Amino acid sequence: MRRWALDVQARSNHNKAACALANKLARICYATLRDKAPFGEQTVRLGKKINRESFVMPA
Numbered sequence: 259m260r261r262w263a264l265d266v267q268a269r270s271n272h273n274k275a276a277c278a279l280a281n282k283l284a285r286i287c288y289a290t291l292r293d294k295a296p297f298g299e300q301t302v303r304l305g306k307k308i309n310r311e312s313f314v315m316p317a
Contacts, residue, residue: 259282267275290297 259279262282263275263279266278270278286297
């Protein structure tokens with residue numbers, strides 16, 4: 259992740275790189291809490307996505 263952050267900083271300025279890193283860390287934290295799995299562990303969420311009903315239409 260450090261290499262990624264330094265690459266972003268090289269392409270952009272320091273403030274944008276800091277925001278991008280904060281965003282990436284927040285997304286990792288959210289996914290870890292959502293899936294109840296440690297970071298870096300492979301999770302398969304396709305089955306949940308296929309079976310999910312976004313909007314249930316009333317009868």
